[in-house]
Amino acid sequence: MLRVEDLTVELSGRVVLEELNFTIENRKLVLILGPNGAGKTTLFRTILGIVKPKSGTIKINGREVTGNPRMAGEYIGYVPQTIDSSDTPMTVLEFIYNSLLIGRKRIDRELALERSKNSLEIVGLSGMEGRRLSELSGGQRQRVYIARALAKSPEILLMDEPLSNVDIEGRGELMEFIGRLKDEMTIIMSTHDVNVPMSFSDEIIIINGRLVARGNPEEVLREELLKKVYGPHVKVFSIGEKRYCVLGDAHVY
Structure with missing residues (x-):
């Protein structure tokens, strides 16, 4: 808690x-x-x-x-907002494994490798251990960052x-996983x-x-509440059983 x-x-x-x-x-x-x-x-x-x-x-x-x-x-396992991995030479497995070894808690190398592989399996990236981060799509990279956080076995993500x-x-696929x-x-x-x-x-x-x-x-x-925070252009509406929020021509954030 x-x-x-x-x-x-x-x-x-x-x-x-x-x-x-x-x-x-x-x-x-x-x-x-x-x-x-x-x-x-x-x-x-x-x-x-x-x-x-x-x-x-x-x-x-x-x-x-x-x-x-x-x-x-x-x-806590943390997935930060901005991560630039476009130029990193590391593979997916190296990225997660190395982060465990340089973490604040000491960990056995064999256990670090096992956790790294298990976390990739959890996020659905088994078989991509040898791929470079720079080769992955945005959604795949985000899963790698989540795997890195999960490898710590956190109570809070x-x-x-x-x-x-x-x-x-x-986004829909990632949210289903999350x-x-x-x-x-x-x-x-x-x-x-x-x-x-x-x-x-x-x-x-x-x-x-x-x-x-x-x-x-x-x-x-609720529209009246969100307008107090985001301004008068907020719209909340329903299509079928789903509700949507829009701020001007952009999603509420």
């Missing part, structure tokens, strides 16, 4: 997050939404212990990990914009396209410097 208590973060003299309070139960898929500059990435970096808050605490399973990346890393470099068709993972771990992800992951999520948390709303998609994705 992840608990954020009275969290205030200040960067370069500016308050980015103020008095955030929420709890995420185990084995849930939770979306973090908010406009650009809302503090989503800062929140993730604070949960990871990379950013030390001005006040407040981060607790995982009752253990405080605030400002301690080593301790937070014992629980933290994903910052995992759909950003994936085409529309690939949705299956929540049977094994807690998944927290930010996204600029809420329409694809909405049907897979258990809870949505909207932040804009502060906590704006939290609840299931039906409770949170």
Whole structure:
């Protein structure tokens, strides 16, 4: 269980997050939404212990990990928003294996190799161990990054914009896979396209410097609420049993 208590973060003299309070139960898929500059990435970096808050605490399973990346890393696998692997000479297997060897926790080489191969099997990339990262599609590379995080056997998978470099068709496939993972771990992800992951999520948390709303998609994705965060051009509509959110001519993010 992840608990954020009275969290205030200040960067370069500016308050980015103020008095955030929420709890995420185990084995849930939770979306973090908010406009650009809302503090989503800062929140993730604070949960990871990379950013030390001005006040407040981060607790995982009752253990405080605030400002301690080593301790937070014992629980969290992280898929960052921007990863440039276009020029890397490493193969898929080398990429995951090496990340385990240079991690904060020492690991036996044979165990690292076994975990690396198992994680690729989990994400459906068995047989691609020898391919170079630069040869893969955006969706395939994203699966490799997820495999790298899964190789740590985390309790929490933290994903910052995992759909950003994936085409529309690939987003649905990737979300189906991510949705299956929540049977094994807690998944927290930010996204600029809420329409694809909405049907897979258990809870949505909207932040804009502060906590704006939290609840299931039906409770949170209401036009009058979203307009307060994103402006007057937000539209929420249904086609059949599915709901969609649009901000101007772009998806709500």
